[in-house]
Amino acid sequence: MTPLRYLQAYPPHLQEQVRQLIARDRLGDYLQQRYAQRHDVQNDKALYLYAQDLRQQFLRSAPPLDKVLYDNRLDLTHRALGLNTAVTRVQGGKLKAKKEIRIASLFKDAAPQFLRMIVVHELAHLRERDHSKAFYQLCQHMEPDYHQLEFDLRVYLTWRELPGIA
Numbered sequence: 001m002t003p004l005r006y007l008q009a010y011p012p013h014l015q016e017q018v019r020q021l022i023a024r025d026r027l028g029d030y031l032q033q034r035y036a037q038r039h040d041v042q043n044d045k046a047l048y049l050y051a052q053d054l055r056q057q058f059l060r061s062a063p064p065l066d067k068v069l070y071d072n073r074l075d076l077t078h079r080a081l082g083l084n085t086a087v088t089r090v091q092g093g094k095l096k097a098k099k100e101i102r103i104a105s106l107f108k109d110a111a112p113q114f115l116r117m118i119v120v121h122e123l124a125h126l127r128e129r130d131h132s133k134a135f136y137q138l139c140q141h142m143e144p145d146y147h148q149l150e151f152d153l154r155v156y157l158t159w160r161e162l163p164g165i166a
């Protein structure tokens with residue numbers, strides 16, 4: 001059996017469903033039916049505004065974002081699709097923590113639902129550092145379909161790496 005490296009945390013029966021779709025050459029159809037759209041958040045400025053808008057809506061009291069950008073160095077080998085950092089810099093003789101969110105560039109050319117999912121994920125880290133229960137509750141508060149979207153994103157990542165794709 002092929003290991004599904006993006007789906008290892010899911011129950012065997014769900015992994016099996018994905019394997020079946022691959023075996024029947026239907027995984028592309030599954031994704032196409034649900035995630036055919038593309039979004040127009042195509043540069044860092046647009047991404048910043050997009051994230052800022054979600055933060056305003058759901059996380060008003062969280063620290064403001066200094067920077068949000070697409071990063072083509074974030075690769076999947078590190079299993080990092082997004083990154084959340086507080087970079088400490090000296091500013092006017094004082095230490096100031098800058099909040100930065102980096103989103104893997106692959107999301108530029110992806111369905112709007114996947115972009116929303118990853119931005120929601122990184123925004124939730126402004127409040128909750130770990131992937132705790134509270135973290136996922138916050139994700140779901142911002143995007144009620146969060147769990148399905150994370151699963152389908154992982155299906156999408158699996159599909160991208162199938163032989164003969166891309």
Ligand SMILES: [Zn+2]
Binds near residue numbers: 121131
């Ligand atoms: Zn995370």
